[in-house]
Amino acid sequence: MIKEITDKGPPRILSGVQPSGKLHLGNYFGAVKQHIALQAEGVCFYFIANYHAMTTIQDAAVMRDNTRDVALDYLALGLDPARAVFFRQSDVPEVTELAWILATVTNMGLLERAVSFKEKIDKGIEASVGLFTYPVLMAADILIYRSNIVPVGKDQVQHLEMTQDMAGKFNRAYGKVFPIPSFRLDKESKVPGTDGQKMSKSYGNTIDIFAEGKPLEKTVMGIKTDSTPLGQPLDPETCNVFALHGLFADDAEKAALAADYRAGRIGYGNAKKLLKGKIDAYFAEARAKRKQLAKDPATVEDILREGGKKARAEAEKTMELVRAAVGLPAVPAAPLQ
Numbered sequence: 001m002i003k004e005i006t007d008k009g010p011p012r013i014l015s016g017v018q019p020s021g022k023l024h025l026g027n028y029f030g031a032v033k034q035h036i037a038l039q040a041e042g043v044c045f046y047f048i049a050n051y052h053a054m055t056t057i058q059d060a061a062v063m064r065d066n067t068r069d070v071a072l073d074y075l076a077l078g079l080d081p082a083r084a085v086f087f088r089q090s091d092v093p094e095v096t097e098l099a100w101i102l103a104t105v106t107n108m109g110l111l112e113r114a115v116s117f118k119e120k121i122d123k124g125i126e127a128s129v130g131l132f133t134y135p136v137l138m139a140a141d142i143l144i145y146r147s148n149i150v151p152v153g154k155d156q157v158q159h160l161e162m163t164q165d166m167a168g169k170f171n172r173a174y175g176k177v178f179p180i181p182s183f184r185l186d187k188e189s190k191v192p193g194t195d196g197q198k199m200s201k202s203y204g205n206t207i208d209i210f211a212e213g214k215p216l217e218k219t220v221m222g223i224k225t226d227s228t229p230l231g232q233p234l235d236p237e238t239c240n241v242f243a244l245h246g247l248f249a250d251d252a253e254k255a256a257l258a259a260d261y262r263a264g265r266i267g268y269g270n271a272k273k274l275l276k277g278k279i280d281a282y283f284a285e286a287r288a289k290r291k292q293l294a295k296d297p298a299t300v301e302d303i304l305r306e307g308g309k310k311a312r313a314e315a316e317k318t319m320e321l322v323r324a325a326v327g328l329p330a331v332p333a334a335p336l337q
């Protein structure tokens, strides 16, 4: 008997994050902060996309470390396992089964138009079949949990359109099984890096969220500025330090600092110290929480496993519908242990 799935109730919000190293301010203000806030708006499914990361990471130790790091980061920054289902992609292996099934309704031409595939090859990443079919696995991630809303950055929008295309084609061929998901564009914020370009790991210009003390000081003091001497007016509009400060300050604080800049009452050195103080204060609680969690890997593992179980139960319901729709036999229930 296929269990009935009703698509009523609060919207399902899903997003995946690749375990690709240390989070920086750009990741936080461009993505993570919004993921955390969305916990109040629906049922959130957030997962660590370790299968996807295999297209670029081929070192088991790096994969394990990065996966642990991103789990610690999200939990420290406010992901609440009581409100969101938080898990590793690979804890629900059925997603690879759905990826195969979706591949059979996916046109080669659709994947050939993927911009992110071309960009990755241009960067020197090997053009593996996995990298090419990456959007199919991403569609399976989204559809297997019957997601309604997928918060993503601009670079992922094409993958969402492909997901809509695959879901529509599947539904037309086999009957309506999948709700068609929509994307929610993360707030368009381009956090500048220490050199003024967009902050990005690939430019080596990041300020990491969980850096502190001397290393953080060194990074902040190294933010590029012009060579206006102390006592001269500074232009807040063109200053990276000012832009970064604005991420942490309210309007009154921003206006006061802008006035100090224009009046020549503050130099870049002091503005940088002010910024470091802001970063320290803003992330103090998250840092303390991260340190505490890092000492307790068993708790983190339990959270991920519990999340994995919940996610897998949802995925299994969808797969029962999918297998029936395409004429595959139901997978016999695992024997009770």
Ligand code: ADP
Pocket (backbone or CB within 6 Å): 020, 025, 026, 027, 028, 029, 030, 031, 152, 153, 154, 186, 189, 190, 191, 192, 193, 198, 199, 200, 201, 202
């Ligand atoms: P990176 O460029 O460092 O490799 P990713 O591509 O892994 O970062 O980005 C992960 C998420 O963080 C994406 O949703 C992306 O839109 C967001 N993000 C990354 N850098 C910035 C930035 N400088 N400003 C705003 N958002 C960013």
Ligand code: TRP
Pocket (backbone or CB within 6 Å): 014, 015, 016, 017, 018, 049, 052, 137, 138, 141, 142, 150, 151, 152, 156
């Ligand atoms: N491709 C996404 C990225 O690189 C990560 C991802 C994998 C994802 N599966 C997803 C995002 C499903 C949203 C929904 O950022």
